[in-house]
Amino acid sequence: MKTSRILLGLALGLTTRTALAEDYSDLDSKDEGKKSVQDRIRAEPVREINRGFYLKANVGGAFYLGQFAGAVSGGTSTALAVGQDFLDREKTSMAWEFAFFQGIHNGVTYDQQAGVGPYVEGDLRTYTFAALIEWNGYLGRRLGVGGRVGGGVLFSPLLMERTYYEDEVLRAWGIEDPGLHGQPHPIVQGGPNLEYYTKLAHFSLGLDADVFYAIGWDLGMSVTGNMKYTF
Incomplete structure (x- = not known):
């Protein structure tokens, strides 16, 4: 009888010790699991x-x-563009871009141009389609400075009635x-640009300064601010 009690006590003791060991092991594994998840989160780069x-x-x-400088006043320039970075390095990047530009200008009346020119409609609308290549070097993590160059075609429609234009x-x-x-003018353009990557991951702000020359049209310059969304 005594022997049976001793054996029963030993069995209960071993069972309790094993259960406690398993509980501690479970706690350790949970802690390790939490740590590994946290480590993975910390290890993943925040882009x-x-x-x-x-x-x-x-x-x-x-x-x-x-x-055109004496007859056409300064005006507004707007543009919409799609593009893609095809070179992405720590200190430099390059991108291609297709852009559509619109220019709006006012000028002197046609009778003021008579005899002196330039013989262009006083109120101008210009539409330009251009393909560009852009290069940027990075002064810091978020600030890039570079330049771009490209070419395309400029078109300026006649806004008044054709018969009035011809007769008067x-x-x-x-x-x-x-x-x-009413006819296309080949154009080349280029200039410096500035880009700042905001803390909103997909957005950047920039500044483009372009000098352009359209064959059979004129030499000009535009300075525009931009907002870019990268997918």
Whole structure:
């Protein structure tokens, strides 16, 4: 009887010790699981700066530097663009971009241009389609400075009635149609740019300063601010 009690006590003791050991083991494994999850979270990079496919919108001003300067006032320049970063390194990046620009200008009346020119419609609308390549070097983690260059085509429609233009305006000027309106003008453009990556992961703000020359049109410059969303 005594022997049975001793054996029963030993069995109960061993069972209790095993159960406690398993409980501590479970607690340790849970702690290790929590730690491993936290370690993984800490190890995963938080990507605040995104590069890749993007949409960009520009708003600013533009003015002419050549023959239009005396007759056409400074105006507004807006643009919408799609592009993609095809080179992404720590200190540099490159991107291609397709952009559509719109320029709006006012100018002097046609009778003020008579005899002196330039023979262009006083109120101008210009539409430009361009392809550009952009390069940026990074002064810090968020600030990039670089430049871009590209080319395309500029088109400026005649806003007044064609018959009035031919019968009144060209007659007052005493010339044939100079061919400025209603036909495409090849254009080249380029200049410096600035970009700042905000703490909102997909958004960046920038500044573009472009000098452009359209063949058969004029030399000009635009300075615009932009907002870019990168997917």
